[in-house]
Amino acid sequence: MAFDGLFTHAMVKELVNTLKTGRVAKIYQPYQGELVLTIRVNRKNKALLLSSHPNYARAQITEQTLTNPSTPSNFVMSLRKHLDGAILKDITQVENDRIINLHFAHRNDIGDEEDLILSVEIMGRRSNIVLHSSTTGKIIDTIKHISSDQNRYRMLVPGAQYLTPPAQDLLNPFVADAEKMMELQNKYPNYEVLAQAIRTTFQGFGKETALELAYEMVNAKDSLKTIQDYLAKFDQPTGFIYDNKAGKLTFAAVKPQLDVNENDVHQYASLSETLDQYYYEKVQRDRVQQRGHVLIRVVRNELKKNRKKLKKLQQTMNQTKLADTYRVKGEILTTYLHQIERGMTEIELPNFYDENKLIKISLSNQLSPSKNAQKYFTKYQKEKNAVKYVSEQIAKTESEINFLDNIETQIDLAKPEDLDDIKLELENEGYLKKQVNPKKRIKPTKSKPERFEASDHTTILVGKNDTQNDRLTMKTAKKDFYWLHAKDIPGSHVIIESNQPSEKTIEEAATIAAYYSKARNSANVAVDYVQVRNIRKPNGSKPGFVIYEGQKTIKVTPSLEAIRPFMI
Structure with a gap:
């Protein structure tokens, strides 16, 4: 289900x-495009997230921690002027459309109460998100100016x-007589055709909600009661996440019945919790793509260049054989020099290294017999010298x-706030030009690793970039703590802050390590674990690179659902 009119109705409730x-x-x-209002109600703070993002537009209460920029936007300044301390009198929906109105009472600069x-x-x-006066109808400001x-x-x-x-010439299903919908059923007995008719007659039905209702109507003994019961469910909202008919993960305010596996439907306590779960990764990926597009482009271009270089080096190495x-x-040629005449282009001679079998040797008709022999010795020496150089270049390129x-x-796994560390690392390694502003010499703050808590309350730390990985493993962690990393693939350093973790804690930490690796979407991922004292960082090695010995290996299957209980 998309965020359609029916879902909006339930969310408003x-x-x-x-x-x-x-x-x-x-x-x-x-x-950009997102706004958070912290509402103080019943002596608790609730974060109301309002989004005008083209793909993730919504209104919900969120439990996610969102950063407050040091410099507010012009829109935020306008809202603070007019809404700071305002009372939220009511929340309404325009008909059954996807428009939510938040009604505020606020006193202006001269103390008069104004309704916004x-x-x-x-x-x-x-x-869009628009602040306007309820009395004059004048727009005060908008998050997007049109x-x-x-x-x-x-x-x-x-x-x-x-x-x-512009209003649609459609009926509000919560106001219109339900018998009008039954007339459509009599006209269109096929539930798929009926669903389309419902969408073109009644306001606020998405494709999936219309199909669900039409399916229930066609298979019900009492269609009128079925319609009334279905609409009534949107007045007592809960939330579900499931795979739809096309295999795409989606959400709904009412439990789906049509073409779904009961075991694949996950229920949540509220619509807001449902949206938090549904959008957690989707929105993070989009934000990272927006803020980190330069980093992504640089890394992909450098990878393409180095892989092409490695291929050529390997071809050169094959030639040295x-x-x-x-x-x-x-x-x-030197042995049988007397048999060679100037002007010959090739000759067959006995190969005393292979039971005197004949070997065909190409010659230059411009060179003397001795010069032809010397040419092959020169080629031999050149290829021999190239082996060492090419080997060094292959090792260097593979390291890159x-x-x-x-x-x-790391970028795939990053949160938007993690990108600054990754950018700094690319600058230090010479992939990005350092941007130095002589007027601003602000010392960068040290970012902190991600923190988890195992089921037995043991702390588990996860480095989100190479700077954090090095600091976490080589400086912060005690020597008797346990270190984990996905075996032979890129991933985060994970530390269990215990010298005797239980097998269950190791398994939970290994699942986290596998999730924060390139194999996050794979099954049976091998994860190495060993005490920190067995970790070494070679001199001159790249950030985040370590070697270790004495490790044990465990296999786990990572997923967001598997690690979510351990998030703090």
Whole structure:
């Protein structure tokens, strides 16, 4: 189910039950297109996340920790001026559309009370968040400014009159007579055709909600009661995550019945918790892609260049295997020099290294017999000298590929705030040009590793980049703590802060180590574990690179669901 009108209806019910009469305590914009209002209600703070992202537009209460930028945006400054300390009087939905209105009461600079509305329009790429006056209808500010050139129907800029998006000529299913829907059933007995008819007649039905209702209606003895019961479920919201008919992970406010495996449907206590679970990885990946696109491009280009270089080096190395052949031909020519005449282009001579079998040797008709022999000795010496150089270059290139492969994995696993460390590492290794501003000499703060807690409350730390890995393993961890890493593949360093961890704790830490590796989507991932005292870092090695001995290996199958209970 998408965030359709029915889901919006259910979310509004949930937000009203949780946030109504609360006071705005904090306002900030963690990312472009996203807004967080901290609402103080019943002596608790609730974080209300409002998103106008083209793909993830939504409104929900979130338990995720989102960063508050040091420099607020202009939109946040406007909201703080008009909503700081405001009372959330009500939360309403426009018809059964994907528009949520947050109604606030606030006193202005001269002490007069003013009623303001923060409208959240959840409409794909046209999504927006608009603050406007409920009395005059004038727009105070919007998170996205839309001029008349972009939209002829309405402008969304400060000072313009706020207009809701064009109304659809559809019926609100929560207001309309249910018998109108039964008329459609009599006309369209096939549930798939009926679902399409419901969508073109009633407001707020997504494809999957329409199919679910149509399927229940067609198979019910009492269609009227089925319709009423189905719609009533959206007044008592809960949440579900499941794989839909196309095999795509999706969410719903009502438990799905059509073409789903009962064991694949996961229920959550609220819609907000459902969305937190559903969007956790999706949104993080998108934010990392947005903020780290330069790093991603540099790493991918360098990997492509080094892999191409390695291929050429390996071809050169294969050619050096002919060195002994050149030496043999040179010695045979020297032995049978008297049989060679100037002007010959090839000759067959006995090979005394292979039971005197004949060997065909190419000659230059421009060189004397002795010069032809000397040419093969020169080739032999050249190829012999190349072996050492090419071997060194192959080792160096493979080291570069391993380093960049590890960086690529770190970016895949990173949170947006982890990208600064990765950027600094690429600058230090010469892949990115250092940006030095002489006016700003701010000492970078040391980032902290990810913290988990095993089922027996043992702390597990995870390095999210090579800087953290080196610091965590070589400086922070005690020598008798246990270190884990996915075997022979790029991944994070993981530390169990215990000198005698239980087998269960080792298994849990190994699952975390496998998840934070390139094999996160694989099964039966091998993970090495050993005490920190057995870890060494060779002199001059790349950041994050260590060697170890005396390890044991455990196999685990990682997943987000498997490590979620250990997150702090």
